[in-house]
Amino acid sequence: MKLNRRTLLASGATAATLAVLGVPVRAQDAPLKVGFIYVGPVGDGGWTFQHDQGRLAAQEHFGDAIETIFQESVPEGADAERAITQMVLSGCQLIFTTSFGFMDPTANVAAQFPDVKFEHATGYKTAPNLATYDARFYEGRAVIGTIAGRMTQTNKIGYIGSFPIPEVIQGINSSFIHARKVNPDVEMVVIWAYTWFDPAKEADAAKAMIEQGVDVILQHTDSTAPQAAAQEAGNVFTFGQASDMAAFKPTPRISSIIDNWGPYYIQRIQAALDGTWESQSFWGGIGEGEVLIGEITEAVPAEVKAEAEALAAAIGDKSYHPFTGPLNRQDGTPWLAEGQVATDEELKGLNFYVEGITGEIPA
Amino acid sequence: MDLTSISPVLLLASLMVAATPILLAALGELVVERAGVLNLGVEGMMITGAIAGFATAVATGSALLGFVGAAAGGAALSLLFAVLVLWLRSNQVATGLALTLFGLGLASLAGQPYNGVRAPPMPELDIPLLSGIPVLGPILFRHDPVVYLALALVGGVWWFLHRARAGLVLRAVGENHDAAHALGYKVLRLRLLAIAFGGACAGLGGAYLSLVRVPQWTEGITAGAGWIALAIVVFASWRPLRLLLGAWLFGGISVLQLNLQAANAPIPVEVLSMTPYLVTILVLVLISSGRGRARLAAPGSLGQPFHASR
Numbered sequence: 001m002k003l004n005r006r007t008l009l010a011s012g013a014t015a016a017t018l019a020v021l022g023v024p025v026r027a028q029d030a031p032l033k034v035g036f037i038y039v040g041p042v043g044d045g046g047w048t049f050q051h052d053q054g055r056l057a058a059q060e061h062f063g064d065a066i067e068t069i070f071q072e073s074v075p076e077g078a079d080a081e082r083a084i085t086q087m088v089l090s091g092c093q094l095i096f097t098t099s100f101g102f103m104d105p106t107a108n109v110a111a112q113f114p115d116v117k118f119e120h121a122t123g124y125k126t127a128p129n130l131a132t133y134d135a136r137f138y139e140g141r142a143v144i145g146t147i148a149g150r151m152t153q154t155n156k157i158g159y160i161g162s163f164p165i166p167e168v169i170q171g172i173n174s175s176f177i178h179a180r181k182v183n184p185d186v187e188m189v190v191i192w193a194y195t196w197f198d199p200a201k202e203a204d205a206a207k208a209m210i211e212q213g214v215d216v217i218l219q220h221t222d223s224t225a226p227q228a229a230a231q232e233a234g235n236v237f238t239f240g241q242a243s244d245m246a247a248f249k250p251t252p253r254i255s256s257i258i259d260n261w262g263p264y265y266i267q268r269i270q271a272a273l274d275g276t277w278e279s280q281s282f283w284g285g286i287g288e289g290e291v292l293i294g295e296i297t298e299a300v301p302a303e304v305k306a307e308a309e310a311l312a313a314a315i316g317d318k319s320y321h322p323f324t325g326p327l328n329r330q331d332g333t334p335w336l337a338e339g340q341v342a343t344d345e346e347l348k349g350l351n352f353y354v355e356g357i358t359g360e361i362p363a
Numbered sequence: 364m365d366l367t368s369i370s371p372v373l374l375l376a377s378l379m380v381a382a383t384p385i386l387l388a389a390l391g392e393l394v395v396e397r398a399g400v401l402n403l404g405v406e407g408m409m410i411t412g413a414i415a416g417f418a419t420a421v422a423t424g425s426a427l428l429g430f431v432g433a434a435a436g437g438a439a440l441s442l443l444f445a446v447l448v449l450w451l452r453s454n455q456v457a458t459g460l461a462l463t464l465f466g467l468g469l470a471s472l473a474g475q476p477y478n479g480v481r482a483p484p485m486p487e488l489d490i491p492l493l494s495g496i497p498v499l500g501p502i503l504f505r506h507d508p509v510v511y512l513a514l515a516l517v518g519g520v521w522w523f524l525h526r527a528r529a530g531l532v533l534r535a536v537g538e539n540h541d542a543a544h545a546l547g548y549k550v551l552r553l554r555l556l557a558i559a560f561g562g563a564c565a566g567l568g569g570a571y572l573s574l575v576r577v578p579q580w581t582e583g584i585t586a587g588a589g590w591i592a593l594a595i596v597v598f599a600s601w602r603p604l605r606l607l608l609g610a611w612l613f614g615g616i617s618v619l620q621l622n623l624q625a626a627n628a629p630i631p632v633e634v635l636s637m638t639p640y641l642v643t644i645l646v647l648v649l650i651s652s653g654r655g656r657a658r659l660a661a662p663g664s665l666g667q668p669f670h671a672s673r
Contacts, residue, residue, distance in 0.1 A: 041581075
C-alpha cells in the first residue's frame with residue numbers, strides 16, 4: 001500500500017471503525033511473523049537441526065496463517081542482542097531463542113519491546129512477555145544409561161560434556177545412576193569439550209576415550225563426529241544426541257534421544273494466534289512427547305531393549321522419576337531419602353555429581 | 364587419577380593425526396608469507412577445501428581424488444585473493460579477513476546437499492615390515508598417506524627455501540620486493556604462485572578434517588583451525604622445521620588435554636586448553652629477546668602492496 005496522508009487517514013479510520021465494531025485489528029490481513037534464533041547451523045544434524053524441524057512442522061501446520069524466519073549460527077553473547085532486535089524490527093511478533101546463552105540478550109530485548117512475545121529455550125528468566133521452555137533430557141538419558149550399562153564390556157562408559165551447566169550435569173548423573181543400577185561395576189569417564197559444536201574436538205574426545213578403554217559413548221555435544229570416530233574404531237557403541245543420527249544405524253548408534261519441538265511450537269503459535277498466549281515455564285519430557293527415544297537397533301539384545309522400553313514407559317506415565325532416592329552426593333552425604341524424588345528447583349540448579357562418579361565438575 | 368590408562372604410543376600416534384591439518388595449512392601460509400604476502404584467509408580456504416574435497420570424494424568414490432579436488436578448491440579461492448591484493452592492490456589484512464568470511468559462507472552453501480552423507484573411506488597405508496616394529500610401528504608407520512604427504516611437504520619446502528635457487532628468489536621477493544624487481548624478478552607472478560600453493564595446502568588441511576579426521580561434512584568443521592595455523596607460522600618464526608615442531612606441540616597438547624581429562628587428572632580443563640597459546644607467547648618472548656632477536660625477523664615486505672612504478 002502506498003503510504004501518503006490520505007491513505008494513512010483512511011487506514012486510521014478503518015482501524016477505528018473496526019475497533020468500534022469489536023473486530024480484532026491484528027488478524028487476517030497479514031500472517032503472524034514468527035522468528036527463530038539458532039545457535040548453530042541448521043545443518044548441524046543435532047540440536048539446531050531439530051529446532052528447525054520444529055519450525056518446519058509449525059509452518060506446515062499453519063500454512064499461510066504464519067510466516068517463519070530464522071537466523072542461524074548466532075553467537076551467544078552481545079551480538080545475539082543485535083540479532084534478536086533486528087528480528088523484532090523486521091516485524092516478528094513471536095520470537096523463539098533456542099540456546100541457553102541467549103537468556104540475557106532475550107530478557108534485555110523483551111524488556112524493550114513489551115508488545116512482542118518471546119520464548120527462550122532452556123533458561124530460567126521470565127517476564128510477562130518472556131516465556132521459557134525446556135525438555136527433560138535427563139529422562140532420555142536414564143533410558144540410554146540403562147542400555148549403556150548393559151552393553152559395555154569394559155565397564156567404562158564415556159560422556160562428552162559440553163559446558164558444566166545443570167542440564168548437562170543432570171544428564172551425566174541420570175545416565176550414570178541407571179547404568180550402575182543394571183551394572184554395579186560400571187565407571188563413568190567425563191570429558192568437557194567446552195563447546196556445543198566442534199566436530200574435530202568432539203572426534204578427538206571420542207578417540208581419547210576409546211584409547212582409554214571406553215566402549216560406550218554418550219554425548220552432550222551436537223555433531224555426529226563421535227559417531228564417526230566410534231564407527232572407525234569398531235566395537236564401540238554410541239547414541240544419537242538431539243537428532244536421531246540414523247545414518248549411523250545399526251551400529252555404532254544403537255539408540256538416540258530426539259528433541260521433538262514441533263508440538264510445542266505449534267501449541268504456542270496457536271496461542272499467539274488466538275490471543276491466549278501467556279508467559280509460562282514449560283518443562284516437558286517423554287510423557288509430553290517432547291523427548292523421544294529413537295529406534296533401538298538389533299545390536300541390542302531383545303531383553304535389554306524390552307527393559308529400556310519399560311523404563312521409558314514408566315517415566316512417560318510418571319510412575320517413575322529418574323531421580324528417586326536413595327541417592328547420595330558424590331562426597332557421600334545423603335541427597336534424596338528412600339523413595340524421595342528430586343524437585344524441579346533442585347534439578348534446575350544441579351551442580352554436583354552423585355555418589356560413584358569420579359572427577360570434579362569444573363568451576 | 365589414573366595416568367597409566369594413557370598409552371604414550373597411542374597418544375603419539377593420535378598426535379601425528381591431530382597435527383596434520385594445521386601443519387598443512389600453516390606450511391602453505393609460511394610460503395605465502397615468505398613471499399611477502401599476508402593472507403589471513405586460511406580459515407576460509409581450509410573450509411572451502413574441506414567441502415570441495417568432500418564433494419569430489421563423494422562424486423568419485425575415492426578419498427584420494429577428494430584431496431586433489433580440495434587442493435584445487437583451496438587454490439581457486441586463493442586466486443581470488445591474489446587478484447585482489449596483487450593487481451587491484453587492496454589491503455591484505457582486510458581482504459584476507461573477507462576471504463575467511465566468504466569461504467565460510469560459500470562452504471556452507473555448497474555443503475547443503477552433503478549433510479549426513481558418508482565419505483568414502485581413506486585407505487590406510489600400513490607400511491609392511493616397518494609397521495610391525497614395536498612402539499615405533501604404531502607411532503610412525505600406520506597412518507594414512509596424507510600424514511606422510513604433509514611430512515614430505517615440510518621437507519620439500521625446507522629444501523626449496525634454503526637449497527633451491529627459486530626459493531632464494533622467493534625469499535628475496537619477500538624481504539625486499541623493490542630490490543627483487545630491480546634485479547628483474549617477476550614479483551607479482553612469484554607471489555601469485557606462492558598464494559596458489561598456500562591455498563592448495565590450506566585446502567588439503569581442510570579436506571583432512573572432512574575426509575579423515577572427523578570424517579564427514581558438517582558446517583563450521585574447521586572451527587578455528589585456520590587461525591591456529593596462522594599463529595604457528597609466527598611461532599615458527601617463518602622456518603619450516605620449527606613449523607613442524609609447532610604443529611606437533613599444538614596437536615599434541617590438544618590431544619593430551621582430552622586424554623588427561625579422561626584419566627581424571629587434577630588439572631583444571633581451562634588451564635589445559637590454554638596451554639598451547641601460553642606456550643606460543645612464551646616462545647615468542649624467548650626468541651625475540653636478546654641474541655635471538657634477529658632470528659625472529661619477519662619477511663621485510665610482509666603485508667606491503669607492490670607496484671612496479673615505485
